[in-house]
């Protein structure tokens with residue numbers, strides 16, 4: 001059944017006992033009874049409305065038979081005639097002093113449509129955490145890339161149960177770093193992911209409903225038992241966007257001449273009788289302005305821009321077709337897939353190369369040694385645009401290079417060697 005008068009969380013009116021709310025159950029957990037731990041004392045929830053505002057919800061022991069079967073994580077419900085209690089604990093999972101109480105007059109109905117966020121993340125920047133400007137009595141969501149995974153610790157907890165603990169660091173897009181400790185089920189989830197993905201070298205994690213703890217003047221995000229949520233490399237918007245932001249967005253290639261490497265331009269044929277584009281069902285013909293030839297089937301080629309930053313500034317590198325192909329072990333054409341021929345014939349260059357294949361983010365987790373060329377034009381105009389001449393993943397070359405640059409005088413030069421460690425780039429000018 002649909003309901004017309006939906007009250008948003010921000011508009012909750014405590015004087016009314018006849019509200020209807022549409023809420024997604026973002027998180028649901030059961031609190032055990034203090035005395036008999038096998039018995040459920042209450043159901044606790046984090047609920048979210050279509051604006052992404054969150055509130056906690058609770059079903060007390062008395063009403064468990066009435067509601068338990070109606071409530072599940074990730075479902076959407078209408079809550080009719082909820083009651084509202086105040087949140088007593090000083091530490092809060094969401095920024096709201098009220099909570100939804102499912103009581104005697106409350107009704108719950110299932111709903112299938114929800115025009116709100118999927119998970120309701122609200123990320124806190126590491127900077128805010130490090131500077132103590134984040135509210136530490138409120139749970140936080142963080143996203144970052146995993147570094148420095150420590151050996152997994154196994155120990156007996158207070159109840160004598162074997163428990164695991166995983167500790168690592170996460171780095172955000174600004175390069176800020178903080179520690180993370182996963183306990184019990186979250187540590188198990190992480191270990192399980194590692195075992196199932198032995199070839200994966202890059203881990204982007206989201207930790208939702210985490211608690212900030214300070215240890216030796218350093219902040220750490222700790223999992224809250226049962227409440228926290230851990231996402232590892234999931235195929236969700238926030239993680240894909242995080243991965244992408246290491247690469248300067250689009251386009252990642254172009255249609256190239258069959259003889260040279262130059263980009264071809266579509267030819268607009270002028271007929272005796274003008275035709276609209278829709279009527280124009282002939283395949284597009286392209287022209288190379290260098291070779292002065294018409295090209296019917298240009299070759300899709302890579303031209304990937306990588307934007308990276310270190311303490312000296314931001315630099316853009318361009319990875320051209322030959323080196324990209326060598327590195328990715330796939331051609332631009334293969335990456336476009338079966339759509340390639342049709343895209344060429346109907347002149348869809350822009351849409352094809354604007355659509356960023358997530359596969360390209362695999363470029364980013366390895367160590368690279370780059371040999372790059374800087375043209376006189378780039379130098380004269382102080383442009384930070386460097387074309388990659390050669391790229392290597394050879395450990396020897398990389399370590400030789402980093403030793404070399406430590407001792408060399410950094411100078412302005414026509415040839416520059418760049419060392420890329422993971423996502424951090426250091427650029428060093430070396431005189432050859």
Ligand SMILES: [Zn+2]
Nearest residue numbers: 257260288291
């Ligand atoms: Zn050409």
